[in-house]
Amino acid sequence: MRLDRARVELRPRSAWEAMELGTALVRRHARAIWRPWAIATLPLFALLNAAAWTIDALWLAALAMWWLLPLFDRIVLLVLSRAVFGQAPGAREVLAAQWRLGWRGTGARLAWARPSPWRSIAMPVELLEGLDGDALRQRRNVVVDGIQGHAFLLTLVSQLFVVALLVSLLSLVLMFVPAELLSESARAMWSLVTDAPPRWAQLGFNLALWLALSTIEPFVVGAGFGLYLSRRVRIEAWDIELALRRMRARLAAPVACVLAAALLLPVPARAQASPAQRIEAERERRAHLPPKSVPDERSAPADTDADTLARVFGESALADTRPFRQAVRRAHEDPLLDRSRLVRSWEPRNRREPQQRELPPWLLAAGRVVAIVAEYGLWLLLGIAVLVAALTARRWWPWMRGLAAPRASATPVEHAAVVEPDTLPDDLTGHVRRLWREGRPRRALALLYRGSVEAMAARAGVHLVPGATEAECLRASRRLPEADDRDAFARVVRVWQHAAYARRLPDDAAFESLLDALSRRFGWAR
Template sequence: MELEKASARLAPRSPWQAVDLGTQMFRRWAWPTVRIWLAFTLLPFVLLLAYASMLESWWPLVLFWWFKPMWERPLLAWYSHALFAEELTLKTLFKRWKQYALPGLFAQLTWRRLSPSRSFNTAIWQLEGARGDQVSQRHQVLHRAPSNRAGMLTLVLFHIEQFMGYGLLALFYTLVPWQFNLELSDWFFEQSVLQTAIASSCLYLVLCITEPLYVACGFALYLNKRTWLEGWDLQLGLTRIGKRRKPNGIAAALLIGMLALPFSEPATAVDHRVEDMHAEQQQIIELLAGEDYMPFETRTQREWKDQDNDEGEEASWWEAFWKAFFDRANDNTSTNSKPFSIPDNLIWAVFWALFAGIVLWLLMKVASQVGFTGRTRKQNHVIPTHVAGLDIRQQSLPDDINAAVENALHDTDIRTAMSLLLRVSLATLLREYPVALAAGSTEQHCLRTLQRQHGKAPGIEVLQPVVNAWVRTAWAHRPVSADEVRELLAQWQAVRFVEVPNG
């Protein structure tokens, strides 16, 4: 491998900058890579599609999807050479297929098939030619923190693939002449052979774009990780310095040592001396896989924002409380030494309790929305204080109802007499038979509610003529006669099913 021939600048990048590099690679070599994809996959896809149509089943197409790691191998082989100024022909790719496609393929098609880091890991088998324990060691080394984000890349591209697939299908649907009377819902839910073929073809066309992109991005992430770990940028710098000066023994030895790093497939093509230094290479792999090599430690610490700026100001007790809370929660070593310490477990307990509370509250809200309230709660109605604007509280009623009614009748104030009679009737009835009444409840509504809930109890039967007389008096301005009032009062008292205040 001659790093100086690389057509991209090899420098330590963030994972997403590395993905950008992969995207650039795809853009630059879009047509050759799409052509490679078509050359290797079109025939298998057509055959599987035909088989799927014969069987009227999706399974052959699932097989095509399952073999994606195999279809990606030629693309990676092409990228790995193209980056170092060697564009392989299709013929060469077919000829060398066994060399680059078979290493680790069985694992990738079986237990590692659903690995989200596929695009990144393929290079370990294919480019480094790692086998057995070496693979695990290389995995350990290359997957050290910080993350290479290969899993996120797979997730993002998976969604892009789906969106583009459905988008293409929708475009196709819109272009179908209306005479065909194609119903979109039928299209999705009633899969005929034709529909399966069209949907699969749309997805295949999308893969023509996303697969070369996916491989390029995974390869770029791999290159980036190795640049970080092995200082390829430094190596290139040293090489440039070495070229400017006359090479001496030390620089040459350093250069050879770095070039011998695992990247076996292109490396063997470049420098035969690397083979002689296999022992050193193995030593380097072990060193990189060791626990002591570039130890990373992940620590989570909560700190106040702009802590330094606030030092001059005196914090309020509330801020001081939370500061102490978090400071002690973060500092596990001092848990026992400080009286105010709150261990992480307690924070988590509080957090989960809050979470459970919110979930419970949401469930209860949903249950009440759909009308499920569990056990029927006993309704404890509060005795209303006013009905249709009439005050029916005990203290508002006269002690002697007979006398009060008689006094009103004596003053020919039928309205007051009727009002008293209605109020005392309602007060006693509602005390005996409490019902829920709102501010907008009218006298007639109150009567209907009592009748509905308590049938025709004697008191409720007597209430009906009282309400009718009151309604006529109040709203028709046609007061009943004094005798009628006395008769209603007598009827009311005759029932005597409840106590009438001092009556």
């Protein structure tokens, strides 16, 4: 992989910008993606639907096309990986490269890892980096870490787009229906889809699903590939490596010019002497210097330094090195350049180093098995549950639809609305008692309450509006001149409320007591 040949700018991006980069790559190389996609998926679509037609289960073809999407995603991933670092391959090259790409992880992606929402960012690690075993698992965890939430939202939104596009394709038929026939056509279409649809309708649904998946799925893979690129740029510092390469390219030309000029310059005559001869001459010259120029004890290593400087930099370095040493000493004394830190902490006196015990190989293997089951077990159970529900839909779906059917009213006729005549009977007490004995207590209490309300209004001299509530009748009964009349009316109101709203009927003795009291108070006994 040559980073300098990248067709996109390799720099750290946010997750949203990385997904936008992936979708832009899909739009740019749409021809190179959808042509091999159609060549690979259309024959398989026809084969699956033909097989499902023979067994009268076309829904299995739709489920199989959706389940095999990881196989088709390899086409999009191969095109994008080649296009980012070179030219986009042709359709024939893409289809031929599927066999060379390998089938690493394909079984897992088609089995327990199929419902995984992180498939779009884990698949580039498995197919493009050529790792296997523990190295692949660790690498996948490193790449996926930090972008799981964005990958989950990407998968969720893509499924919503597929559903929206599928509904739009099915509703497209209604655009050709006249407006005056739209409601009847929509009702007929709904019944056609839900109530035993014919085979041609199921085949049309499968075709609409294939179009929706073929439109949305390449963008999902592209967005996941953009997240994968952004993650690798951050982990491996691709942008810094590219900057250093550009810097080296800029500095290579001036350095070459300087070296060429140095080779062409004439060599001075004094340079004919060897470095060892020049160092020996310098030592003889220093031996004849006056005593005041002899360095002190602190500068004793000056000869060694001078020899080293002379061998490396020549005679220009044989000058007095005291200012240089002073500058170095001041630099080391600068607190800003001092990297040392004093850290104080409490430690136990008798420290015991933890003993690391190596686990047996069989226990490590069992731990790996348990980890794999814990990681993919729930997804496997979910897939099995969905598959079982789909296979047994003909048994439980009619039962689910039957839950919405209106239930027949189990309320007895006695609890239905009571319709009373406009006028009260002449013998109100005898009529109420007869209804009670015939097994119609609620109607008897309703008639008794109505007679009490009319008697109260007549005696209190008030006019009640039609449909007056019990509270309004109680407020009107306060105008009754006698307290016993008010108590008797309040008693019948309370008994009627218990019977009408709480279905709490009085016993025979309480009913007879109430009827006798009201008959005496309102003059029905006479």
